[in-house]
Amino acid sequence: MELRQFPRFPVHCPIVFYRDDTRAEGTMVDVSMSGCGVESTARLAQGNYGVLLLHLPEHDPPVQVDVAVVRWAREQRCGLQFLRMRPEEKERFHRFIGTFDRKPSP
Secondary structure: OOOOOOOOEEEEEEEEEEEOOEEEEEEEEEEOOOEEEEEOOOOOOOOOEEEEEEOOOOOOOOEEEEEEEEEEEEOOEEEEEEEEOOHHHHHHHHHHHOOOOOOOOO
16 A cells, blocks of 8 residues: 555646756646646656646746656656755645645545
């Protein structure tokens, strides 16, 4: 059984992942304080690091994660871990997470 540090919540938000000169777009399908699940036609490989833009509802401009890493990748899904955000971006992201009922997704 997998034990998560933070609960995950279902979402449907566009994301953009930048790695070097590569841009990958996708949809965030779940989110927690430490990361997110993404669906994308772009192939993101486990271990890739990059900048992640989260286009969250009612948050303009997008929330920027300065360093994110692909922790797992299978077909058109992957899991990203947030490693570093500027304090003001982290505060905006925490406000977004705070809007969810505390019942995590299965």
